[in-house]
Amino acid sequence: MASPIISIRNVSKTYTSGFQALDNINLDIHRGEIFALLGPNGAGKTTLINSICGLVNLTAGQVTIDGFDNVRQYRQARRCIGLVPQELTAEAFEKVWNTVSYSRGLFGKRPNPALIEKILKSLSLWDKRNNRMLTLSGGMKRRVLIAKALSHEPPVLFLDEPTAGVDVELRKGMWDVIRGLKQEGVTIILTTHYIEEAEEMADRVGVIRQGRLILVEDKHTLMRSFGKKQLTLELKQALTRLPDTLQDPHIALSADGRQLVYTYDTKDDTADIAALIDRLYRAGVVYTDLHTRQSSLEDIFVDLIKETT
Numbered sequence: 001m002a003s004p005i006i007s008i009r010n011v012s013k014t015y016t017s018g019f020q021a022l023d024n025i026n027l028d029i030h031r032g033e034i035f036a037l038l039g040p041n042g043a044g045k046t047t048l049i050n051s052i053c054g055l056v057n058l059t060a061g062q063v064t065i066d067g068f069d070n071v072r073q074y075r076q077a078r079r080c081i082g083l084v085p086q087e088l089t090a091e092a093f094e095k096v097w098n099t100v101s102y103s104r105g106l107f108g109k110r111p112n113p114a115l116i117e118k119i120l121k122s123l124s125l126w127d128k129r130n131n132r133m134l135t136l137s138g139g140m141k142r143r144v145l146i147a148k149a150l151s152h153e154p155p156v157l158f159l160d161e162p163t164a165g166v167d168v169e170l171r172k173g174m175w176d177v178i179r180g181l182k183q184e185g186v187t188i189i190l191t192t193h194y195i196e197e198a199e200e201m202a203d204r205v206g207v208i209r210q211g212r213l214i215l216v217e218d219k220h221t222l223m224r225s226f227g228k229k230q231l232t233l234e235l236k237q238a239l240t241r242l243p244d245t246l247q248d249p250h251i252a253l254s255a256d257g258r259q260l261v262y263t264y265d266t267k268d269d270t271a272d273i274a275a276l277i278d279r280l281y282r283a284g285v286v287y288t289d290l291h292t293r294q295s296s297l298e299d300i301f302v303d304l305i306k307e308t309t
């Protein structure tokens with residue numbers, strides 16, 4: 001297997017306040033993947049990103065980026081990274097084209113107007129290139145920050161809450177941009193509060209809680225192994241209680257007695273829908289409709305966070 005593009009070994013961070021924000025994190029990021037870092041507020045996501053990018057001094061441990069140690073070889077390591085911070089900071093009076101070109105210059109790269117044009121076009125910012133930053137909407141400002149982060153052609157892009165406060169349509173547009181970057185070979189690490197965002201895009205998911213990485217898993221494997229399915233039957237007549245023949249830990253009656261919900265593991269071969277239907281028939285339970293629902297990454301995430309509380 002190819003060497004990881006980022007390697008994080010035994011990383012801990014205790015702020016000067018004495019607060020331990022990261023506790024012995026070990027993680028490899030694969031080349032070309034989209035890795036989503038999930039966790040509740042204050043879990044340590046931004047601290048981890050900032051630690052990798054060399055913006056936070058590590059208390060212990062080591063990070064290498066494309067083989068470069070992010071402390072001893074800071075300049076080389078930093079060149080490999082584009083960082084889009086959570087906060088929308090921008091030079092208000094600067095024009096879009098200038099601010100993006102300037103960012104490239106900061107990394108000692110020669111001007112490359114054709115590249116800047118390509119980046120601005122891919123982010124639908126081309127017609128805004130002569131606008132001053134203060135005239136842009138929040139969604140546009142965020143895209144300018146992505147353009148700045150990409151201006152020096154880094155192989156790795158960090159996106160801290162890329163779609164926070166962005167409306168649904170723009171969020172979907174942003175997802176397309178991120179997918180496009182992956183197709184160009186950029187490795188992407190993002191944090192998000194919108195679990196749907198991770199479900200939509202991530203190849204792998206990491207869950208961080210109270211400074212500890214409690215799970216790292218391929219998204220599809222995670223959804224298969226933790227996923228549950230629910231079969232809901234709309235009853236013709238409300239029941240006051242479940243008939244004795246239907247007493248089963250997998251079967252529940254809704255509070256109003258109008259729905260019967262059968263929950264089963266997607267990987268459980270013993271889940272037998274035909275047998276359930278037969279039991280309902282024998283118990284004289286008549287239903288008018290039925291539908292199934294697969295648990296989302298959000299359900300899994302909420303369960304995970306609960307379990308480790």
Ligand SMILES: Nc1ncnc2c1ncn2[C@@H]1O[C@H](COP(=O)(O)OP(=O)(O)OP(=O)(O)O)[C@@H](O)[C@H]1O
Nearest residue numbers: 015017019021039040041042043044045046047048
């Ligand atoms: N400079 C600092 N000094 C002291 N404590 C800090 C500092 N920066 C962050 N913290 C604390 O470290 C913890 C982790 O913060 P961090 O911003 O990494 O969390 P997060 O997972 O990114 O949260 P959010 O989802 O709210 O952005 C929080 O409890 C925060 O208060």
